[in-house]
Amino acid sequence: MILLPNIDIDIPNQVSELLNRLDAYSYRACIVGRCVRELVGGQSVVDFDVITNASMERICAIFDNYSVNVDNIKKGEVIITVLGLPILVSPYRKGWSGDGIPVYTDDITEDLKRRDFSFNAIAYNPREGFIDPFGGMESLQPIISNAQEYQDYPDNSDNMEKQGVVKAIDADGVSPFERNPVSILQALGYYSSGEYIISSETKDAILRHKENAKNIPQSELRTELSWVIRGKRASAVLEEYADVFTVLAPEFAPLSGFDLKRPEHSYDALTHTFKSVGYASPVLTLRYAMLFHALGKPDCFSQDKGGKGHYYGHAERSWIYARRIMSRMGFSEDETDDVGFLIKNQNIEIAPDRRSLKLKLREIPPERLKLLLQFRYADLKAQSPDFEGAAMNCKRQVDAINEIVAMKECYTLQQLAVNRYDLMQKGFAANDEQAAAILERLFDVVIDAPAFNTRARLMGIAEKLAQTAFGK
Numbered sequence: 001m002i003l004l005p006n007i008d009i010d011i012p013n014q015v016s017e018l019l020n021r022l023d024a025y026s027y028r029a030c031i032v033g034r035c036v037r038e039l040v041g042g043q044s045v046v047d048f049d050v051i052t053n054a055s056m057e058r059i060c061a062i063f064d065n066y067s068v069n070v071d072n073i074k075k076g077e078v079i080i081t082v083l084g085l086p087i088l089v090s091p092y093r094k095g096w097s098g099d100g101i102p103v104y105t106d107d108i109t110e111d112l113k114r115r116d117f118s119f120n121a122i123a124y125n126p127r128e129g130f131i132d133p134f135g136g137m138e139s140l141q142p143i144i145s146n147a148q149e150y151q152d153y154p155d156n157s158d159n160m161e162k163q164g165v166v167k168a169i170d171a172d173g174v175s176p177f178e179r180n181p182v183s184i185l186q187a188l189g190y191y192s193s194g195e196y197i198i199s200s201e202t203k204d205a206i207l208r209h210k211e212n213a214k215n216i217p218q219s220e221l222r223t224e225l226s227w228v229i230r231g232k233r234a235s236a237v238l239e240e241y242a243d244v245f246t247v248l249a250p251e252f253a254p255l256s257g258f259d260l261k262r263p264e265h266s267y268d269a270l271t272h273t274f275k276s277v278g279y280a281s282p283v284l285t286l287r288y289a290m291l292f293h294a295l296g297k298p299d300c301f302s303q304d305k306g307g308k309g310h311y312y313g314h315a316e317r318s319w320i321y322a323r324r325i326m327s328r329m330g331f332s333e334d335e336t337d338d339v340g341f342l343i344k345n346q347n348i349e350i351a352p353d354r355r356s357l358k359l360k361l362r363e364i365p366p367e368r369l370k371l372l373l374q375f376r377y378a379d380l381k382a383q384s385p386d387f388e389g390a391a392m393n394c395k396r397q398v399d400a401i402n403e404i405v406a407m408k409e410c411y412t413l414q415q416l417a418v419n420r421y422d423l424m425q426k427g428f429a430a431n432d433e434q435a436a437a438i439l440e441r442l443f444d445v446v447i448d449a450p451a452f453n454t455r456a457r458l459m460g461i462a463e464k465l466a467q468t469a470f471g472k
Contacts, residue, residue, distance in 0.1 A: 007144065009039050009124060014082035015048050018063075018089070019125055025062055027054040030108070030123035030131060037119050037136075041143045041164075049088045051111055051123065055104070056091055076102030109133050116176035116183040117190075118167040139165040143195065166190050168202045177209035181216045184209070185224035188241060192231025206244065213247045218330040221248075225329070229287045235278025238291075242270060251321045254298040261301075261309030266384040269294050276382035281374055285335070289342035289371075290378050292322035319343045341368065342375050350376075352393055357400055358447050361411040370398050409450040413439055416446065417455045418462065426459065428466035438465050 011019075015031060022029040029052040035045045052059065059078060060068060069079040069086070077090040093102045094110040105111060108131060112121040118136040130137060137144075142162035166187050168176050176183040184206055190196040198206070216224070225248070228237055238245060246252045255270035265272060276290040296317025302310050319340050326336045350360055350373065361369060377394035380387040410416060420435035429435035442461060446453040452461075 007040055009126075011039075011126065012048075012085060014085035015050070015087060016126070018050060018080060018082050018087055021062060022052050022054060022059075023127070025054070025058070027052050027058070027062075028108070028125075029054070030125040030128075032112070032123040033115065033120050036122045036124050036130075037140060039124075040122075040137070040140055047088070048085070049090075051090055051092055051108065053092055053106055053108070059089055059091065075100070076104070113169055113171045116168060116180055116186065118169055119164060121169055134169050135167065139167050163194075164190075164196045166196050166198045166202055168199075168205055175205050175209055177205055177212055181209075181212040182220045182224055184213050184244060185216065185221070185228060188237050188244070189224060189227035189231065192228045192233045192237045194232040206241065210241075210244045210247050213244050216248075218328075222329050222331060226284055229277065229291065230282045230284060232282070233278075234287065235275050238274035238277060239271065242274070249325050251295050251325060255294060258298055259309075260297070261303060261307060263308075264383050264387065267382070269297055272382050276378045279378035279381040283371070283374075285338045286342065286371055286374055286378075288322075288326075289339045289346075289375060292325065292339065293318055293343050293346055293375075293379070295321035315344050315346050342371060345372060346375060346379070348372060350397065352397060354400060354404070355447055357397060358404065358409070358411040361401065361404070362413075366401055366405050370401055373397050373401075407450070410443070410446045410453045413443055415453070416442055416458065417453050418442070418458045422455075422459065423462055423466075426463070428459075428462045434466075434469075437469065438462050441465050 011031065019029045019031075029050055031039075031048055032051045033049050035048045038045045054062065056073065056076065056078070059080075060070070063080050067081040069081075072078070076093050077088055079086045080089050081087070091102075092105045092108055092111040093114070094105040094107075095103050095114050097103055108123060112123060112131070112133060115121040117139075118134040119139045120136070121132075121134045122136040122140075123131040141164075143164045168183070168187070170176075171179070177187075187198060187202060187206060191198050228234060231237065242252070242256065246256070252270060252273075255273060256268070258269040260269055260272070267275065273291065273294050276293070277287050280286045280290045294314070296314040296319075297311045299317050300311045300314040302312070304310060322339060322343055323336055326339065331339075350356070350369075357369075364372070373394045377391045380391040380394070404411060408415075416439060418439075420429065420432060420439060423429040423435045423438055424431075429438055442458050442465075445461060446458070452458065
């Protein structure tokens, strides 16, 4: 047990009440896991987990006058609500039997060592302090220092640069990456967040057990992979642990070492792909599109007489692979379609001038068009430093779209200050076909002159157009 009295642990009154009530019945009870890690790191905590040496029967009896949710009692846990705060409470467990029945223990160390990483294997109660048999506090020490320094110097962002360390716990000689394959992605998720690094021993263990990644349940795969992909260090994780992601999606394997034979590409196809993820905004639709956008290039590769590579049809081919992977990983149809839109339209030409942007907005809604431009930005940045200027043009186009929308400039017929009924009511158009023709001419006017999009001005222009075109 490590006691660190200089760390201020602020436990809510509801949690203290629960711990004290178990203590009053001579049972040991501690908060554990993520809530401890977040508390010592100075973060706000919403979810609290408590472990105790009381049996499930005794827990339910002691809190019989509280609200107790027993939906997961077969898993060895109940949720007790104390003054509006739900708290997860469980007896010490050292694991589960093959049929999912919890195996209980009287030893808190047995409960803690089944947890995959040392910083999640710390228990705490106010009377004993920290119970830390696996060195979790040492792994968190840089983060603890961050929190303490930030309290003293809240305006100094340099104090927030230190990182914790992901250290796996080998329980009875068995790596967590063997007994719980999803912990592979969880470790990479911590790394990708930018708040942790992975110890060399843990990195070796991940790569040694990488084949177990294929055994991650679909119900957990998408959530944990998304955590990795969304992180600020996603590109570095993908490149450093490429072998893991190739196990998860063998479709990546042909990209490794694949020379794109293009002067604008400084990297092989896989490195380009992984770097592009890091350059994309942390929007999952966009990052998954970047992750899958080049999968079809090896299949579509050809060379001209000068040796330059070409990839005709690769967007559609990449989309076929992406759809297969996303189906396998349990993504919804809507999620898959959103990613597919970006992949299939990755080569779309978008001229930089404001008029062209408005015409494109007529075809593609603003949010989707901005994602396409952000896609283009990430793709260019991941090709070569020489494309910095072109990439920044994409950002300027996004800014222009935001301005067009904010200023309510017209980019669809529906935004015109007049409609076909107005034209027909005034006798400027005899039918829908004539009305549509006039509206197109009016749209062509206001797309260049937004100030003209008023009913009075457009009706005046429409009258002249009708006289010229239809003799009205």
